[in-house]
Amino acid sequence: MSARPAALAPLVDAAFLANPYPAYQALREAGPIHWSTEFFGGAWLLTRHADVEQVLRDPRFSAQRTGGWVTDREQQRGELAGFQQLFARAMLFLDAPDHGRIRKVLNAGFKPAALQALLPFIERTAGALLDAVQAQPGFDVMQALARPLPTRVIGHMMGIEDAAHEDFAVWSDDLAGFIGAPLATHAQARRAQASLLAMGRYFCGLLARRRAQPGDDLVSRLLQAEAAGEIHNHAELLAQCAMLLFAGHETTRNLLGNGLRALLCHPDQWQRLQQEPALIPGAVRELLRYDSPVQYTGRRVTTALTLHGQALQRGDLVVPLIGAANRDPARHPEPDRLDIAGRDGGSVSFGSGPHVCIGAMLTRMEAEVTLRLLLQRMPRLRLAEGPPQWVANPAYRGLQQLHVVTG
Numbered sequence: 001m002s003a004r005p006a007a008l009a010p011l012v013d014a015a016f017l018a019n020p021y022p023a024y025q026a027l028r029e030a031g032p033i034h035w036s037t038e039f040f041g042g043a044w045l046l047t048r049h050a051d052v053e054q055v056l057r058d059p060r061f062s063a064q065r066t067g068g069w070v071t072d073r074e075q076q077r078g079e080l081a082g083f084q085q086l087f088a089r090a091m092l093f094l095d096a097p098d099h100g101r102i103r104k105v106l107n108a109g110f111k112p113a114a115l116q117a118l119l120p121f122i123e124r125t126a127g128a129l130l131d132a133v134q135a136q137p138g139f140d141v142m143q144a145l146a147r148p149l150p151t152r153v154i155g156h157m158m159g160i161e162d163a164a165h166e167d168f169a170v171w172s173d174d175l176a177g178f179i180g181a182p183l184a185t186h187a188q189a190r191r192a193q194a195s196l197l198a199m200g201r202y203f204c205g206l207l208a209r210r211r212a213q214p215g216d217d218l219v220s221r222l223l224q225a226e227a228a229g230e231i232h233n234h235a236e237l238l239a240q241c242a243m244l245l246f247a248g249h250e251t252t253r254n255l256l257g258n259g260l261r262a263l264l265c266h267p268d269q270w271q272r273l274q275q276e277p278a279l280i281p282g283a284v285r286e287l288l289r290y291d292s293p294v295q296y297t298g299r300r301v302t303t304a305l306t307l308h309g310q311a312l313q314r315g316d317l318v319v320p321l322i323g324a325a326n327r328d329p330a331r332h333p334e335p336d337r338l339d340i341a342g343r344d345g346g347s348v349s350f351g352s353g354p355h356v357c358i359g360a361m362l363t364r365m366e367a368e369v370t371l372r373l374l375l376q377r378m379p380r381l382r383l384a385e386g387p388p389q390w391v392a393n394p395a396y397r398g399l400q401q402l403h404v405v406t407g
Contacts, residue, residue, distance in 0.1 A: 057353030154248030159217030180395030254293030254398030289347035
């Protein structure tokens with residue numbers, strides 16, 4: 001095995017969490033690939049758009065990467081085995097043919113016609129959440145809107161009772177804290193396991209109810225697929241339920257917070273959207289590029305190869321830096337400038353290739369509805385004074401709070 005290059009100095013600190021983009025620029029300018037011991041005990045970081053997109057599409061880089069997260073420490077292996085066994089079956093962490101088999105089952109719930117039928121529910125839900133704060137002089141966007149909206153939407157799609165929504169938000173936070181840590185602590189892993197298993201227990205009860213009384217929801221669809229042999233076992237079924245809930249909440253919440261903050265930091269762009277609401281879909285795509293809710297992902301090398309002169313060994317972890325790729329001037333001229341009307345999209349915020357996010361259209365739809373309602377109802381919206389409070393999570397970039405003034 002060839003020697004590793006000198007490792008990068010640690011990246012993740014308070015300044016990085018507040019604004020990772022200067023660090024990404026320095027990395028890109030220093031080279032396309034870097035070895036870092038900060039991420040998962042050792043990983044190759046990719047900084048440029050072309051490489052990130054290529055790796056996300058290339059079957060030599062596997063999505064099956066959960067083992068290193070939960071078995072790095074020998075003493076944790078038995079303790080966290082249940083967590084790994086459930087987690088590793090989620091579609092997000094599968095390769096062909098299993099990935100395609102499960103994705104085919106879920107695709108029907110995310111087709112344009114199905115999502116269009118969901119639009120009135122999204123509009124009613126977002127409208128009701130804004131009704132609750134519209135008369136107030138100010139409010140926290142994260143608490144009032146960005147957290148509850150995606151939870152209620154994915155809950156509605158899955159046929160989940162309203163009373164469970166707050167539990168799901170907590171469980172999702174614990175999973176995000178673990179998955180998004182460059183090197184998870186034992187405490188983070190334990191919390192994530194407890195939450196994933198609690199989620200599993202909830203879904204066991206829901207699955208039993210849906211078997212007895214099927215509905216027109218994603219959980220019932222998964223049960224039908226299990227009966228038809230398209231989902232292979234109960235553990236695989238539970239894993240998809242947990243993944244849908246987590247992915248349906250985390251990315252949308254952070255897009256709503258990051259995107260609105262970016263717009264309010266650029267009043268000219270906010271005003272232009274008021275004047276030209278037809279720009280909203282393009283604005284959402286630009287907000288995804290400008291401050292992506294997902295900053296990086298992971299892949300495992302399946303066969304030894306050379307990339308930009310570096311020898312990557314089978315089993316190596318590669319970390320495509322999505323946030324860095326989205327600010328690559330080779331793909332996006334003047335990448336640090338927010339431009340809601342002049343971009344062609346082209347971000348990798350939802351991934352690329354076979355694993356592109358199945359809920360990308362849903363996330364964009366929720367953001368478009370929210371922006372449209374805010375622009376109509378609160379045209380004078382502005383940020384409250386004070387620095388933003390970012391979640392201490394370098395992978396899932398989001399705000400703890402986003403206080404705004406309505407008048």
